[in-house]
Amino acid sequence: MMNKKAYKRIIPGFGLSFGITLLYLGFIVIIPLCSLVIFTAGISPGVFLETVTRPRVLSSYMVSFSTALAAAVVDAVMGVIIAWVLVRYQFPGKKLMNGIIELPFALPTAVAGISLTHLTTDKGWIGKMFHDAFGIDIAYTRLGITVALVFIGIPFVVRSVEPVLEKMDRGVEEAADMLGAGRTKIFFDIILPEIAPALFSGFSLSFARGLGEYGSVVFIAGNKPYETEIAPLMILSQLQEYDYTSATAIALVMLIAAFIILLINSYIQSRSAKITGGMA
Amino acid sequence: MKKRLGKVMAFVAVSIMIMSVTGGCEAAKEDSTGDGDVMQMTNVSYDPTRELYANYNEVFKDHWKEKTGQTVEITQSHGGSSKQALEVANGLEADVVTFALEGDIDVVADAGLIEPGFTSEFEHASSPYTSTIVFLVRKDNPKDIKDWDDLTKDGIGVITPSPKTSGGARWNYLAAWYYFEKQGMSEEEIIENITKLYKNVLVLDSGARGSTTTFTENGQGDVLIAWENEAFLSMKENPGEYEIVVPSVSILCQPTVAVVDEIVDERGTRELATEYLSYLYSDEAQRVEAENYYRPSDTDIIEEYAYDTSDNVITEVPEDGKWIITNIEMTDIEHFGGWPAAIDKHFNDGALFDQIYEN
Amino acid sequence: MRVRKNDGPVKWVLITISALFLFVMLILPLIYVIVTSFKDGVQYFVNAITDEYAKKALILTVWVTAITVICNTVFGIFAAWCLTRYSFKGKKRISALIDLPVTVSPIIVGLIYVLTYGRQSAVYPILKNLDIKIIFAVPGIVLATVFVTLPFVAREIIPVLNAKGTEEEEAAALMGASGFRIFKDITFPHIKWSLLYGIVLCAARAMGEFGAVSVISGHLRGKTNTLPLYIELLYQGYDFTGAFAVSSVLVIMAVCILILRSIFEKNLIKNKD
Numbered sequence: 001m002m003n004k005k006a007y008k009r010i011i012p013g014f015g016l017s018f019g020i021t022l023l024y025l026g027f028i029v030i031i032p033l034c035s036l037v038i039f040t041a042g043i044s045p046g047v048f049l050e051t052v053t054r055p056r057v058l059s060s061y062m063v064s065f066s067t068a069l070a071a072a073v074v075d076a077v078m079g080v081i082i083a084w085v086l087v088r089y090q091f092p093g094k095k096l097m098n099g100i101i102e103l104p105f106a107l108p109t110a111v112a113g114i115s116l117t118h119l120t121t122d123k124g125w126i127g128k129m130f131h132d133a134f135g136i137d138i139a140y141t142r143l144g145i146t147v148a149l150v151f152i153g154i155p156f157v158v159r160s161v162e163p164v165l166e167k168m169d170r171g172v173e174e175a176a177d178m179l180g181a182g183r184t185k186i187f188f189d190i191i192l193p194e195i196a197p198a199l200f201s202g203f204s205l206s207f208a209r210g211l212g213e214y215g216s217v218v219f220i221a222g223n224k225p226y227e228t229e230i231a232p233l234m235i236l237s238q239l240q241e242y243d244y245t246s247a248t249a250i251a252l253v254m255l256i257a258a259f260i261i262l263l264i265n266s267y268i269q270s271r272s273a274k275i276t277g278g279m280a
Numbered sequence: 281m282k283k284r285l286g287k288v289m290a291f292v293a294v295s296i297m298i299m300s301v302t303g304g305c306e307a308a309k310e311d312s313t314g315d316g317d318v319m320q321m322t323n324v325s326y327d328p329t330r331e332l333y334a335n336y337n338e339v340f341k342d343h344w345k346e347k348t349g350q351t352v353e354i355t356q357s358h359g360g361s362s363k364q365a366l367e368v369a370n371g372l373e374a375d376v377v378t379f380a381l382e383g384d385i386d387v388v389a390d391a392g393l394i395e396p397g398f399t400s401e402f403e404h405a406s407s408p409y410t411s412t413i414v415f416l417v418r419k420d421n422p423k424d425i426k427d428w429d430d431l432t433k434d435g436i437g438v439i440t441p442s443p444k445t446s447g448g449a450r451w452n453y454l455a456a457w458y459y460f461e462k463q464g465m466s467e468e469e470i471i472e473n474i475t476k477l478y479k480n481v482l483v484l485d486s487g488a489r490g491s492t493t494t495f496t497e498n499g500q501g502d503v504l505i506a507w508e509n510e511a512f513l514s515m516k517e518n519p520g521e522y523e524i525v526v527p528s529v530s531i532l533c534q535p536t537v538a539v540v541d542e543i544v545d546e547r548g549t550r551e552l553a554t555e556y557l558s559y560l561y562s563d564e565a566q567r568v569e570a571e572n573y574y575r576p577s578d579t580d581i582i583e584e585y586a587y588d589t590s591d592n593v594i595t596e597v598p599e600d601g602k603w604i605i606t607n608i609e610m611t612d613i614e615h616f617g618g619w620p621a622a623i624d625k626h627f628n629d630g631a632l633f634d635q636i637y638e639n
Numbered sequence: 640m641r642v643r644k645n646d647g648p649v650k651w652v653l654i655t656i657s658a659l660f661l662f663v664m665l666i667l668p669l670i671y672v673i674v675t676s677f678k679d680g681v682q683y684f685v686n687a688i689t690d691e692y693a694k695k696a697l698i699l700t701v702w703v704t705a706i707t708v709i710c711n712t713v714f715g716i717f718a719a720w721c722l723t724r725y726s727f728k729g730k731k732r733i734s735a736l737i738d739l740p741v742t743v744s745p746i747i748v749g750l751i752y753v754l755t756y757g758r759q760s761a762v763y764p765i766l767k768n769l770d771i772k773i774i775f776a777v778p779g780i781v782l783a784t785v786f787v788t789l790p791f792v793a794r795e796i797i798p799v800l801n802a803k804g805t806e807e808e809e810a811a812a813l814m815g816a817s818g819f820r821i822f823k824d825i826t827f828p829h830i831k832w833s834l835l836y837g838i839v840l841c842a843a844r845a846m847g848e849f850g851a852v853s854v855i856s857g858h859l860r861g862k863t864n865t866l867p868l869y870i871e872l873l874y875q876g877y878d879f880t881g882a883f884a885v886s887s888v889l890v891i892m893a894v895c896i897l898i899l900r901s902i903f904e905k906n907l908i909k910n911k912d
Contacts, residue, residue, distance in 0.1 A: 010812045011805065011808045011809060012812060012821070013720070013724075013822070014721070014727075016818070017717040017718070017720045017721035017724075018721050018725070018727070020713075021717050021718040021721045021733065022733075024710075024718075025718075025733065025736055025737070028785055028789060029739060029740065029786065029789070032751035032754070035754045035755040036747075036751045036754060054629065054630075055638060056637070078656075081653055082657045082660070082661070084653065085653050085654050085657045089654060091654055093658070097657065097658065099897050099898065099901045100666065100897065101661075102840065102843065102897055103665045103669070103893065103897065104665070105843050105844050106843035106846070106847060106892075106893030106894075106896055106897060107668075107669075107889070108847030108848070108866070108867040108886070109847065109848075110849040110870060110871055111668075111672060111867070111870060111886040111889060111890070112668060114874060114882070114886075115668040115672050115883075115886075117498065118497070118675075119667060121498045121499065121500065122499075123498065124498075125667070125671070126667070139498070147664075150664060151664050151665070151668075154665075163798075183649065205741060209741060211744070212743060212744025212745065212746070212747065213744070213850075214744060214745055215850045218486065222482070222483040222484065223442060223483070223484045223485060223486060224481070224483070225442075225484070225634075225637040232744045232747075232850075235744070235747065235750065236363075236445070236746055237444045237445045239363070239366060239750070240360060240445045241362070241444065241629075242369075244754075246629065247750065248750070248754070251746075251747045251750055251751075254747065255747060258743055259735075259739065261742065262742060266731060266738075270731070324857075355859050355860055355861060356859075356860045357857060357859050357860065358858065358860075358872070358875075364858075369758065370753055370757040370758050370774065370775075371756075371757050371758035371763065371774055371775055372775040372857040373772075391758065391759075487875075489875040493874070497879060517877050
C-alpha cells in the first residue's frame with residue numbers, strides 16, 4: 001500500500017523530507033512533551049484535579065487568561081489599523097514603521113520587561129503621566145501585565161493581516177464606494193470578512209503566546225497572589241518548592257490550552273480555505 | 281550562481297552535523313577538571329552572595345596557590361536559593377553549594393548527591409557566616425517605622441519577596457511571626473497581624489534581589505524587609521537615600537554550605553572543595569565576610585566590627601566599617617522546630633501562608 | 640496608487656494612531672534602554688560591554704544562535720517541502736505540531752527538557768556514561784532555543800510554496816530530474832528571499848530567548864550565561880547601567896537584524912512582481 005501511495009507522488013524525495021521532518025519534530029517537540037505527559041500520568045486523577053483547581057492556581061489562570069485576552073484584543077484592533085496604514089497609505093517614515101514591527105521578536109523579553117516596568121511605574125516617564133493625570137497605576141497591576149503582552153503580541157497580528165490586505169481586490173471596495181456605501185459599511189461588510197481568518201490567526205497566536213509569556217511579564221506583574229500572579233510564575237514557584245507533580249500538572253493544563261487554541265485556529269483556517277477555494 | 285547555491289545547501293547540511301557534535305564535545309571538555317596545574321571548581325550559591333564570593337574567591341585563590349602551588353578557577357552561579365538547589369539536584373554539576381538555608385541543601389541531599397550529616401561537617405552547623413532580617417526605609421524614616429507592629433498599620437507600603445519562591449522571604453515571615461509571638465499573642469492573633477502585614481505588601485517579587493530593585497530603583501513602598509547584607513549594600517550604592525532600622529527582635533539566618541560528595545568524588549576535587557569551605561572560617565575570610573555585611577561566626581571578629589551605639593537606626597554606612605548591631609534579640613529556626621516542620625506548617629500549599637491570601 | 644479623494648483626514652488619523660502606538664509601545668522602551676546605558680558616561684558603557692564575562696556571554700549567544708538557525712533552516716526547508724509537495728495522512732497534525740512551540744510557555748519548554756534529560760530521567764545514566772551533558776550545558780541551551788524558534792523558517796516558506804503550486808516540479812520530475820536538482824533549480828530560486836526572511840526572524844528570536852534558557856542554563860558565569868541571562872545577572876547585581884549597556888548591545892544587534900529584514904523584504908516584493 002505504501003508503494004502504491006509513493007507511486008502516485010511524482011516529485012521524488014518524500015521519504016527523505018518526511019523522515020527528517022518527523023525525526024526532528026520527534027526529538028525536539030514530541031519526546032520532551034511526552035515526558036511531561038508521562039510524568040503527570042503517574043499522578044492519580046484525583047490529585048491531578050485537586051492540584052489544578054486550587055483557588056490560587058485557578059486565579060492565576062484567570063489572571064493569565066484575562067490579561068492575554070485583553071492584550072490580544074488590543075493587538076487585533078491596533079494590528080489591523082497598523083497593517084492597513086502600512087498597506088494602503090504612503091507617508092514619510094513608512095519604512096521605519098514597517099521595520100520596527102518585529103522588534104518584539106528581536107528584543108529579549110527580559111530587556112523589554114525591565115524597560116517597560118521602569119517606564120510605567122509611578123516614577124517612570126509614562127507611568128508618571130498616567131498617575132498624575134488619571135490616577136491610574138500601570139506597573140504592578142493587571143494593566144501592566146496587559147501592556148507587556150500587547151508588546152509581545154503585536155507583530156503576530158500585523159504580519160498575519162498584512163499579506164491578505166495586500167492581495168485584496170480593491171475593485172469591490174471601489175464599486176461599493178461608488179454605489180454610495182459609507183466607509184464603516186465598506187470596512188465591516190467587505191474588508192473585515194476578507195481578513196477575518198488571517199486576523200483570527202494573528203489574534204490566536206498572540207493570545208496563546210500571551211498565556212505563556214514569562215520573561216517580560218514577571219518584572220512588571222508585581223506577583224501578588226490572587227491579583228497579579230500569572231500561571232507561568234505559578235509553575236515556577238511550584239518548581240521552587242520542589243513540587244514537581246504540581247508544576248507538571250499545571251504545565252499540562254496550560255499546554256492543553258495552547259493546543260486547543262491552535263486547533264480552533266487551524267479549524268477556522270481550513271474552513272475558510274475551503275470557502276475561498278470554492279469561490280476561486 | 282545556482283551551482284553555488286547548491287553547494288551552500290550541502291555545506292549547511294554538513295555543518296549542522298559537525299556543529300552539533302562539536303558543540304556537545306566542547307561543552308563536555310570545558311567542564312573537565314585538573315587540567316595540568318589549573319584546578320577548576322564550581323560554587324553554586326544564592327542571590328545576595330555575589331559580592332561576597334567575588335571577593336572571597338580571590339582570597340582563596342591566593343591561599344590555595346600558596347598551599348599547593350596550583351591555580352584554581354572558580355565558576356560562580358547565582359540565583360534564587362531554592363531554584364539553585366533544584367538545579368543541582370537535577371544535574372547542575374557543583375563542587376560546593378552555599379545556600380540561604382539548610383532546607384535547600386536537604387533537597388540536594390535527598391537527591392543522593394550529598395551524604396547525610398552535612399551540617400556536622402563544618403563548624404557552627406556548617407554555617408560560616410550568618411545574617412539577620414532588618415528594615416530598609418527611606419531617608420529620615422517619613423512613616424516612622426520602628427518595629428514589626430508598625431508594618432501592620434494602614435497606609436504603609438511594604439516590599440518583601442514571596443515566601444513561596446524566596447528563601448529570604450521565609451526568614452522575613454518567620455521573624456515577623458516571632459515578634460508577634462513574643463507580644464504574648466495567641467496563634468489566631470498572630471495570623472491576624474501577619475495577614476494585616478501582607479495586606480500592606482505592594483509588590484511580592486519572586487526573589488530578594490527583585491524586591492530590593494522594586495524598592496530602590498522603581499521607588500515602590502515605604503519599607504523593604506531585607507537581609508541585613510542587602511540593606512547595607514543598598515545604602516552603600518545609594519548614599520543618603522535610605523536608612524536601616526533594626527527591629528527589636530529578628531531571626532538568625534544561617535546560610536549553610538556543603539561539599540557535593542558525588543561530584544567531587546567523580547572529579548577528584550574533594551580536597552579542594554573541602555578546603556574552600558573550611559577556609560571560610562579562617563580569620564582572613566571572616567573579615568571578608570564582615571566587610572560584605574555578613575555576620576562572622578567568630579565572636580572575636582564580631583567584636584572587631586561591632587557598632588557601638590544603642591540606637592537601632594543606621595543612617596549611613598559607618599566609615600570605620602563597624603556596622604554589626606548587637607543590640608537585637610534573635611530567634612532561630614530551632615524555635616520553629618527546624619525547617620521541615622516550619623515549611624510544613626507555614627509554606628506548603630494550603631498551609632498558613634496560603635490561607636493569609638485566601639481570606 | 641489610486642487614492643480616494645476623500646481619504647485625507649481618516650488617513651492621517653489612522654497613521655497618527657499607528658505611529659503613536661508604535662512609538663509608545665516599541666520605540667520608547669528602546670530609547671529608555673539606550674539613554675539609561677549612557678547615564679554614567681561613555682567610559683562606563685565601554686567598560687560594561689568589554690567586560691570579560693560580557694564578551695563570553697556574547698560569544699555564547701552568537702554560537703547558540705548560529706547553531707539554532709542552521710538546525711531550524713534545514714528542518715524548515717524539509718518540512719515545508721514535505722508539507723506542500725505531497726499529500727499524506729496526518730499532514731494537518733504535523734502542521735499543528737510545527738506551530739505548537741510558539742504557544743508553549745518558555746517555562747514549560749525549560750521544564751520538559753529538564754524532565755527529559757535531567758538527573759531524574761531514565762536517559763540520564765546513559766548520557767552520563769557517554770559523557771554527554773545536555774541540561775545545564777550548552778547543548779541544553781541550544782535545544783531550548785531550537786524549540787522556541789522552530790516554526791519561524793518553515794512558516795515563512797510554506798505560504799510561498801503553497802502559492803506557487805507544484806506543476807513545474809512535477810514536470811521536471813517527469814523529465815527525470817533528481818529531487819535535489821528539482822529543489823536547487825526550481826524551488827530554491829522561488830523561496831530564497833522568504834527563506835532569508837525566516838532565517839533573520841529565527842536569528843532575532845534565538846538571540847533574545849530568556850525564559851526557556853533561564854530554566855535550563857544553570858547560570859554558570861562565563862560558561863552557560865547567554866547575553867539575556869547576563870543582563871539579568873547585572874540587573875540583579877545593582878549594576879543597572881551595566882545591564883542596560885549590555886542590553887543596548889542586544890538592541891543594536893536586533894535593529895541590525897531588522898534592517899537586514901527590510902532589505903530582504905524589498906527583494907521579496909520585487910521577486911513577487
